[in-house]
Amino acid sequence: RKEVEQDPGPFNVPEGATVAFNCTYSNSASQSFFWYRQDCRKEPKLLMSVYSSGNEDGRFTAQLNRASQYISLLIRDSKLSDSATYLCVCPNTGGFKTIFGAGTRLFVKA
């Protein structure tokens, strides 16, 4: 089993739709997680941090399910500008080496 696994997609959704991605992780000792957004030919940028209580920022909600070892990202009212690749990130227990998922591609269409 990979340390961090994501559905590669692509997810094709219309504007205004709600879409959710899951990411499973194997290191049960991990305490915090992150979602990054990567636009085509650009560097990844931090979207949200995910702690035990989850996190919400406008149209974006991130949740952590420790029992099943997955984190989720929910995007409500999708915009064309949300089209990107979303990377799930899991720091290891030592805190320095970080495992990136391969990413989930999202296309939002008019």
Added chain:
Amino acid sequence: DGGITQSPKYLFRKEGQNVTLSCEQNLNHDAMYWYRQDPGQGLRLIYYSQIVNDFQKGDIAEGYSVSREKKESFPLTVTSAQKNPTAFYLCASSISGQPQHFGDGTRLSIL
């Protein structure tokens, strides 16, 4: 403005040549990282460094070398032993347990 600066933005390598990619940060982060990304693929860790004068191999270190003589700097050398160097190279830095911040990358191609 604090951040990570990678240079050059584009780099071309000739057969048998070593090239060095620069990465400088002024965020006062202890840890620095180098990743390689191939088209349509995820990030793969080449090397990382937790403190000055110390670094560890990542998942694909063969054909690459690094140094960490200063906290702010973590240059990556792509040696002639790396037979398929064409890729997008990303440098990042972080504090332990916190999110990594990325530079805007260097695109390396073979002439």
